[in-house]
Amino acid sequence: MEDCGEHEGTSELKLGTTIIAVEFDGGVVMGSDSRVSAKEAVVNRVMNKLSQVHDKIYCALSGSAADAQTMAEIINYHLDVHSIEVGEDPLVHSAATLVKNMSYKYKEELSAHLIVGGWDRKAGGQVYATLNGILTRQPFAVGGSGSFYIYGYVDAEYKADMSREECQEFVINSLSLAMGRDGSSGGVAYLVTIDSETVEEKCILPAELPTFYDPDTIES
Template structure:
C-alpha cells in the first residue's frame, strides 16, 4: 500500500503518488460517490535504435501530441545522459523528460565518485529500478544507447521496469511498422551510412502508419569519438502523390434499376416557440 501524506507534511522532491490509494478507495465506492478515475491518454511517437559496426544510432520523430491534437511539430525526443550515453523517450513527454534528467544527474554523480565514465548497464539498472518502483505510473518508454569499455550497447526500458537488450529495437505507437522494417533489413556489422539509412526508413514507416508520429526524423550517432546530433535529418514525410486520375465520366457505371416515388402532404402543423 502506498503511504498517505498528511496535509501538514511537506512533500519531498521527485514523483509523488500519494493519491493513488485514495483514488482506489473512491472507485470502490463508485455506487455512492459516482467517481471514476481518469483513463490513460493515447500518446504518439516512433523511436528507434540499432547497433552498427562502430557504435549506436538512435532516432525519433518530431511530433508531440495531446490526445488527438498536435501540440508541437518540432519536439526533440533524443535526450542527453552522459557524453557517451543518450536515450530516446516515448509516452508522456513530461515523464520522459524528468526521468532522463534524473538519470543524467545520477550518472554524473556516479562518474565523479568513481572517477570513471559511466557504463550503459549502470544507466539501464538505475532507470529500470526507478520505473519499477512506480509500477507504471511513470508513463515513459525509453531506449538507452551508448558505448563504453565493453563496446556499444542498446537497451529498452518499459514503463513497468522490464528491460530488453537487443541489437535493434523500436518503441512508441509507430513501433509495429518500424520494427517490421528493422527485422527485414537489419544485418550485423552495418556501416554508419547503412545504419543511418535504416533508422530513417524505420521511423518513416512509423510516421506513415501512425497519426501520432510525424514532422520528420532526428538522429543521434554515438561512437568512440563522441556523439553527433543530427537535428532535422529529414523534413515532414508525406505519403506520396497520386500517379493517376481517379475521376470517371458520367455513365461509366451502369444503372441497373431506377424508381421514383412521390409523397403527398396530408397534414401540416406549426408550433410557436416560447421565448419568454
C-alpha cells in the same frame, strides 16, 4: 509522445511517437520523430526526444512527455554524481539499470518507455530496451505507437553486420515509414550517432526524408 492524462471513462493512456536505436560495430545510431500531442491536438512539432544523459549515453523518449523528460533528468543527475564518485564515465548498462529500476518502482505513477543507447569503454556500442522493470540488450529496439507500423520492415531489413552508414539509413528509413503512417508521429527526424570518438547529432527536415509511396497515386 503525448503529454496528456487519462481519457474520461477509461484508464487508457494514449501514447504516440516513434523511437529507434541500433548497434553497429563500434557504436550506436538512435533516432526519433518530433511530434508531441495532447489528445487530438499537436502541441509541439519539433521536440527532440533524444535526451543526452551523459557524454556518450542517450535516452530515446516515448510515452508521457512530462514523465519521460523527468526520468531523463533524474538519470542525468545520478550519472553525473556516479561519474564524479568513481572518477570515470559511467557504463551504458548502468544508465539502463537506473531507467529499469525507476520504471519498475514508479510503474503505477509514470507512463514512459525509454530506450537507452550509447558507447562505453567496457562494451562499446550498446542498445537497451527498458519497460516496466524489464531490461534487455538488443541489437536494435523500436518503441512508440509508430513502431507497430514498421515491425515487418525492421525485421526484414536489419542485418547484423551493418556499417555506421547503413545503420543511419536503416534508422532514417524506419522513421520515415512510421511518420507516414502513424498519425501520432511526425515533424522532423532527429538522429544521433555515438562512437568512441564522436557524438554526431542531426536534424532531418521532412523534405529530406525518403518517400516510400505517393498518396496522389492511390485510387479512391
